Amino acid sequence: xxxxxxxxxxxxxxxxxxxxxxxxxxxxxxxxxxxxxxxxxxxxxxxxxxxxxxxxxxxxxxxxxxxxxxxxxxxxxxxxxxxxxxxxxxxxxxxxxxxxxxxxxxxxxxxxxxxxxxxxxxxxxxxxxxxxxxxxxxxxxxxxxxxxxxxxxxxxxxxxxxxxxxxxxxxxxxxxxxxxxxxxxxxxxxxxxxxxxxxxxxxxxxxxxxxxxxxxxxxxxxxxxxxxxxxxxxxxxxxxxxxxxxxxxxxxxxxxxxxxxxxxxxxxxxxxxxxxxx
Amino acid sequence: xxxxxxxxxxxxxxxxxxxxxxxxxxxxxxxxxxxxxxxxxxxxxxxxxxxxxxxxxxxxxxxxxxxxxxxxxxxxxxxxxxxxxxxxxxxxxxxxxxxxxxxxxxxxxxxxxxxxxxxxxxxxxxxxxxxxxxxxxxxxxxxxxxxxxxxxxxxxxxxxxxxxxxxxxxxxxxxxxxxxxxxxxxxxxxxxxxxxxxxxxx
Numbered sequence: 461x462x463x464x465x466x467x468x469x470x471x472x473x474x475x476x477x478x479x480x481x482x483x484x485x486x487x488x489x490x491x492x493x494x495x496x497x498x499x500x501x502x503x504x505x506x507x508x509x510x511x512x513x514x515x516x517x518x519x520x521x522x523x524x525x526x527x528x529x530x531x532x533x534x535x536x537x538x539x540x541x542x543x544x545x546x547x548x549x550x551x552x553x554x555x556x557x558x559x560x561x562x563x564x565x566x567x568x569x570x571x572x573x574x575x576x577x578x579x580x581x582x583x584x585x586x587x588x589x590x591x592x593x594x595x596x597x598x599x600x601x602x603x604x605x606x607x608x609x610x611x612x613x614x615x616x617x618x619x620x621x622x623x624x625x626x627x628x629x630x631x632x633x634x635x636x637x638x639x640x641x642x643x644x645x646x647x648x649x650x651x652x653x654x655x656x657x658x659x660x661x662x663x664x665x666x667x668x669x670x671x672x673x674x675x676x677x678x679x680x681x682x683x684x685x686x687x688x689x690x691x692x693x694x695x696x697x698x699x700x701x702x703x704x705x706x707x708x709x710x711x712x713x714x715x716x717x718x719x720x721x722x723x724x725x726x727x728x729x730x731x732x733x734x735x736x737x738x
Numbered sequence: 739x740x741x742x743x744x745x746x747x748x749x750x751x752x753x754x755x756x757x758x759x760x761x762x763x764x765x766x767x768x769x770x771x772x773x774x775x776x777x778x779x780x781x782x783x784x785x786x787x788x789x790x791x792x793x794x795x796x797x798x799x800x801x802x803x804x805x806x807x808x809x810x811x812x813x814x815x816x817x818x819x820x821x822x823x824x825x826x827x828x829x830x831x832x833x834x835x836x837x838x839x840x841x842x843x844x845x846x847x848x849x850x851x852x853x854x855x856x857x858x859x860x861x862x863x864x865x866x867x868x869x870x871x872x873x874x875x876x877x878x879x880x881x882x883x884x885x886x887x888x889x890x891x892x893x894x895x896x897x898x899x900x901x902x903x904x905x906x907x908x909x910x911x912x913x914x915x916x917x918x919x920x921x922x923x924x925x926x927x928x929x930x931x932x933x934x935x936x937x938x939x940x
Contacts, residue, residue, distance in 0.1 A: 466911070473911035477885070479892050479903075508918040512886035516864045517769055521782055524764045524789050525757040531793055 464501055472502045476509060538726050544719035548712055555708040562702070741804060749796050756796070760789050763805060766888055767812040773883040774816040774876070776868055784819055788812035806890065806897040813880055813898060820876055862927055870920035874913055881906055882913040 474480050475488055492499050701709070741762075747755035767788055771781035788811040799807050852860065871879050884895045885906075895906045 466915075469915055470908055470911040473914055474892075474907050477892065477910075479907065504918055505914055508914050508921060509886055511863070511921060512867065512882065512914075512917065513889070514863065515773070515867050515887050516860045517765065518772055518778070520764050520768045520785075521778060523761065524768070524782075524785050525760045526753060526789060526793055528753060530790060531753065 464498060468498065469501070469505070472498070472505055475502070476506055538722045541719050541722055541726075544715050544722070548715040548719060551708055551712040551715060555705060555712060558702065558705050558708065562705075745796070745799065745804060748793070749799070753793070756793050759804070759808075763808050764789075766805060767808060770809055770883055770888055771812050771816050773868070773871055773887055774813065774880055775819055776872055780819055784812060784815035787815045791815070803894050803897060806894040809884065809888070809890070810898045810900075813884075816880075817876065862924075866921060866924040866927070867917075870917050873920055874916060878909050878913040878916070881909040882917065885910050886914075 471480065471484065471488055475485060480488065492502065741759070744755045744759055748759060764785065768781055768785045771784040771788075772778060775781050775784065788808070791814075792808055792811045795811075871883070874882070880899065881895060884890045884898055885892070890898070892903050892906050892910075895910075896903045899906070
């Protein structure tokens with residue numbers, strides 16, 4: 461057998477397994493008929509293969525079936541969860557979108573804001589307050605500036621009180637009340653937010669409070685600190701969510717919360733079923 | 739249920755369907771691992787690992803012999819184990835008790851009607867074959883285990899090992915040649931086994 465080349469052994473081995481082509485097989489068979497040594501080599505290979513085929517089989521020591529725990533199987537996902545998940549994402553994105561658009565809107569508003577601010581002094585020092593109020597008041601021949609602080613009002617109050625006692629109570633109220641009360645008086649009052657300004661201003665209405673139907677403008681030297689405060693307020697609108705934003709936020713919370721609850725319940729049910737199986 | 743249907747169900751995550759496939763193929767996978775590794779515990783680990791990775795990678799199965807596909811996972815697990823063993827060569831291959839006796843008592847799959855003599859011969863035959871298999875390089879051993887012990891054809895062995903059929907043919911011939919020489923030494927010990935083999939061959 462050792463006399464045979466490895467190519468021959470390879471052919472004999474494949475011949476045993478029926479893996480030779482028809483032509484190869486025919487050629488080998490004719491050689492086997494003539495060559496006793498080749499034939500003996502084939503017999504030895506065949507005996508070896510037969511022995512290997514009789515290798516005892518061992519019984520498996522245990523079953524190799526897999527448990528859900530082993531494969532880390534995830535509980536079946538409730539069908540609503542992917543939908544809820546996407547809805548939550550979309551709602552949250554919309555919320556931030558409205559927020560972003562509001563931010564952009566307020567920035568452009570901030571740029572155009574100085575225009576009405578500059579006009580305001582022409583109406584007699586109406587520096588701050590809502591723009592609507594100012595024009596409304598101006599059309600009635602009146603310009604009133606109400607300071608936001610009670611302190612300033614308290615300081616201001618005595619001044620008109622001396623000239624017109626009936627007016628006294630009105631100054632402290634909202635801009636609308638003030639406007640109605642003040643129209644009757646045709647009085648131009650400028651109440652600057654700073655006490656120093658007030659001190660300067662206080663005597664002025666008393667001296668020049670003349671009931672004229674015309675718009676009376678009082679050219680008062682406005683202290684530099686006075687317009688700065690309202691200007692800041694106009695540039696930075698108070699942080700408030702629109703009803704749409706509130707609705708979107710609430711929707712996102714509800715959708716997300718529902719998804720979490722559904723998943724939690726599914727997990728719990730799955731854990732129970734796994735425990736039962738084991 | 740037929741095999742393709744079970745495979746499809748298992749691919750959709752049906753563990754019960756997969757476990758039916760496990761029961762159908764666990765003998766083949768464990769037997770292969772046992773002959774490659776020559777250690778029942780390591781073979782068990784490799785088999786379990788193979789079924790686990792098979793379940794996880796089941797979507798990678800694209801038709802063909804499912805047995806070959808499963809055997810690929812177990813031979814890969816065996817090669818991983820052999821690499822580990824090469825890194826830690828001091829670990830014993832066969833578990834021994836205090837008296838240096840093999841703890842393992844082979845349990846035969848063969849019928850229990852075997853006579854004590856036959857059982858002894860079975861044990862000796864297994865020992866002889868395993869001894870000779872261990873003397874082969876891993877690549878040759880795997881080919882001969884798949885072809886001659888598990889009974890795969892060349893195409894299936896080629897699919898398991900992802901090697902050309904020519905390579906399988908060559909490795910199998912070389913492995914048989916070397917096994918023939920090795921087993922000659924056991925000829926006196928196993929007269930009936932050799933006789934039987936020759937009778938069957940002729």
